[in-house]
Amino acid sequence: MAFNKMLLSGPMKRRLLLSFLCLLSLCLLDGWLTSNQGLLPVNVLRNSSSSPTVTVLLWHWPFNTSLSLKGDVCWDLYRIPHCKLVDRRSFFSSADVVVFHNKELIRGHQKLPVDFPRPPGQRWAWMSLEAPVHNGNLRRFAHVFNMTISYRRDADVTVPYGELLPKEADGRVTEDVSLNKSSLICWVVSNYRRRHKRSKVYKELKATVPVKVYGRWTKTPLPSEALLPTISRCYFYLAFENSLSKDYITEKLWRNAYLGRAVPVVLGPQLSDYRDVAPPNSFIHVDQFTSVGEIGKYLQSLAEDKKRYTDYFKWKLKWRVKLHTDWRERLCKICPQYNRLPQQKVYSDLEAWVNAKNT
The missing domain is CATH 3.40.50.11660 (Glycosyl transferase family 10, C-terminal domain)
Known part of the structure; x- marks a missing residue:
């Protein structure tokens, strides 16, 4: 009996206690993470992925109606992480995606930045919620866009009017x-x-x-x-x-x-x-x-x-x-799809895609 007390006294007793507490903590943490994912703190969910932030530049606001982009809009409003929305053209050289709303392009209110060197890997997205008959002549946009944002379910980023x-x-x-x-x-x-x-x-x-x-x-x-x-x-x-x-x-x-x-x-x-x-x-x-x-x-x-x-x-x-009425939500939806889309995709005939008939 005295021998057992001697073994559990002093430094050894403290080491055994510390080891037990560490093992208990790991077991509890593992069970909490695997069975209670919904209980994770918001900041843990937000930073749980190692995915880099995708920067989305809106070249011009649809119908000239701008909305606030202050703060982490995609996360704060829609719980979409790693997504940065900007509308300042000074971000052009660093933007991963540049979005162009068709209405302003067709009416001539805005122009594509073809005079600027396009950064390697940058994707240009064509966006419209109009029916094909209202999209104008799209033949001039052949081999320009890498991504489509539309109500169409076969678009790269689908943004329906409702769901x-x-x-x-x-x-x-x-x-x-x-x-x-x-x-x-x-x-x-x-x-x-x-x-x-x-x-x-x-x-x-x-x-x-x-x-x-x-x-x-x-x-x-x-x-x-x-x-x-x-x-x-x-x-x-x-x-x-x-x-x-x-x-x-x-x-x-x-x-x-x-x-x-x-x-x-x-x-x-x-x-x-x-x-x-x-x-x-x-x-x-x-x-x-x-x-x-x-x-x-x-x-x-x-x-x-x-x-x-x-x-x-x-x-x-x-x-x-x-x-779905907020243009910011539509833009935020780009980020979860970004890494799933082919990097080299180009719409060689955008007009043909837009005017596709029901199948």
């Missing part, structure tokens, strides 16, 4: 969306052109069922604060795009219809494009019917059947709408 994100289960039943409805169908339109397919469908539809129209075209514009409340009083909303282009699904679906609590009747890209991004039984596509008259009859019968109508809102139990 659905999983909703945390709260057990609440979907609201009674059939209450306080005073109009069968409504449509908000300012840019009305007779040649547009949506105008032709509207004209045939209103001959079958009543359609309430708002917007500059009918001299009944809606202030922004009145838009969604007005749509919410309609059973159906005509989410008709002004261009029928691949993946071109705008705020007419995401904001006006979904957030306005009206069932969207959609006209735009093909049915499969909508099915790829929207929940089943959450919209009605014009192409699902053989005639516009058939659409009108279906909408009338659906509005009269509360259960069938309410079924179009079941998606709200699992999903929520996220709108």
Whole structure:
């Protein structure tokens, strides 16, 4: 007994205790990191990757409307690390990516910096959220850009007008969306052109069922604060795009219809494009019917059947709408994709890519 006490006394006892505490700490730390990643401090998450910071230079602000880039914008607003947004052209020589918004290039308000030596490895990105018909002549941009930023799902960086994100289960039943409805169908339109397919469908539809129209075209514009409340009083909303282009699904679906609590009747890209991004039984596509008259009859019968109508809102139990309206978020999305994209990629025929038909 005295021998055991002698062995555990003095320096040896302290060394054994220290070793035990170190081993215990390592075990606890390893278990915490592997089973509780969500509990890591913010600064650890931010610096957990050894990836270098990607510097993104915006050559000109879209539509000449600038936003603040003070601080670590991508991290502070969107939790995207290692991403530096700048809009000062003095960063040109050190920028990894230079982004050019198409509208200003086409209108001649801005020019490509072709007179400056382009740093080795620097990528130029073409950005547009317009439908192809509004992008102008892009033939002059052959062999210029290495990256595309667009609503298109096959773009290098996809920036949709909106998307659905999983909703945390709260057990609440979907609201009674059939209450306080005073109009069968409504449509908000300012840019009305007779040649547009949506105008032709509207004209045939209103001959079958009543359609309430708002917007500059009918001299009944809606202030922004009145838009969604007005749509919410309609059973159906005509989410008709002004261009029928691949993946071109705008705020007419995401904001006006979904957030306005009206069932969207959609006209735009093909049915499969909508099915790829929207929940089943959450919209009605014009192409699902053989005639516009058939659409009108279906909408009338659906509005009269509360259960069938309410079924179009079941998606709200699992999903929520996220709108993308901040250009900074769109630019920040470049950084997570940067190292995954081919370094030597060049769009030899940008116009052909932009004008690609639905497949």
